[in-house]
Amino acid sequence: MRTLDLVGTAVSNTSRSKLRTALTVMAIVIGAFTLTVTAGIGSGVNKYIDTMMASFGDEDQLYILDETNMDQAGAPGSAGAPPEYDPETAGASSEFGFITLDAADIDVIQDIDGVESVNPMVSVNGEYLETPDGTAYALDQFDAPQNASGLEFAAGGAPQGNDEITVPTAWLEIFDTEDPHAVIGQEIEIGLSNAIGEPQSATAEIVGVTEEAISGLGGNPMPSIALNDALYQLQTSGMDIDDQYMAVTAVVTDLEGNEDAVKADLEDQGYLAMTVEDQIGAIQGIINMVTYILIGFALIALLAASFGIVNTLLMSVQERTREIGLMKALGMSGGRVFALFSLEAAIIGLLGSGIGIGLGVITGVAGNQFLTSGPLSDVAGLTLFEVEPAALGLIGLLIVAIAFVSGTLPASRAARKDPITALRHE
Structure with a gap:
């Protein structure tokens, strides 16, 4: 029997006992469906976390701040539209509770072995808009403004010019509108106090309306880097004071190989250093742990x-x-009989995995869209x-492999049958 005929016969044989085959396929469908949905959810959520945390910097950089600020590394977003400005209470949240870095800190960090360059991030305290x-x-x-790559926009885009800024969607009501496109191009005035x-x-033009992420990014106005620097110069004018930085980003030579040594040196100097992976790893x-548990349940089903x-x-055997006895009497080898029943098992696995993966993808995509x-x-x-x-291809191959292995026992029994004894069977 040719291989093509063998496959055709295997396909035909799986439909002999339709109910029994259907029930077996259904069990495989449940496992394939669970694996598909679980893998898709794990990939989707991890992708969102990667996107959400992209604002912490490039993969070859360390995000560095004073170690005292360890519990304050993420500033909260806006809780909604701001209240009207009251000069009596202005300035109550100066520096947001952060201990800032100065030029001496920059020099110390720059002198750490492996650090190529240091980019300070200045902090501006506005009073009113x-x-x-x-x-x-x-x-x-x-x-x-260094976090602009992690923004999600309801309208417009990231600020880039000398006087450009974004505002969050929660602030639209102060512009008497619910349409984010309506505020694009409007000019606002930013007020603050200098050192004395x-x-x-300063005047700024709204170029984007941001949506707040779970991390809080996008929940406050974001000036362009140039506007932020200009506001910082206004804030520090009137007195000769040293520049203060809320944090710095440092480019490290061969970060993968030098990460531990550079972090240890920075810690000895009283600084906290984190990579992007550090900041998203715990989440x-x-x-991943929840995903693996669900995959375990799916494998039990399989x-x-x-x-x-x-x-x-x-x-069936x-x-x-x-x-079987007739086929062997007509010259079909034991190997061909084994292959026939193994193919039937693989076809059942292929059918179940195809239906389960298809249902899993449809359910996942539809559920994602709905939610x-x-x-x-x-x-x-x-x-x-x-x-x-x-991942879907790997799931399909895994299930077909499990089905094939499961079919080897009955296939071996069929292949070992003596044709004379088999022909006498009633």
């Missing part, structure tokens, strides 16, 4: 399905004993399910 209608609103803090308490102000570890395949084919555009629509950039073709 005045809308075009002349109303001033309290301005507690800005999002750092003199009022200063991703929890997600183990149960494998026993179903064994049972189905053993019964028993029912087709005379047929991210409905109950979870306020979470900017959220992805709950990601289709990974390589």
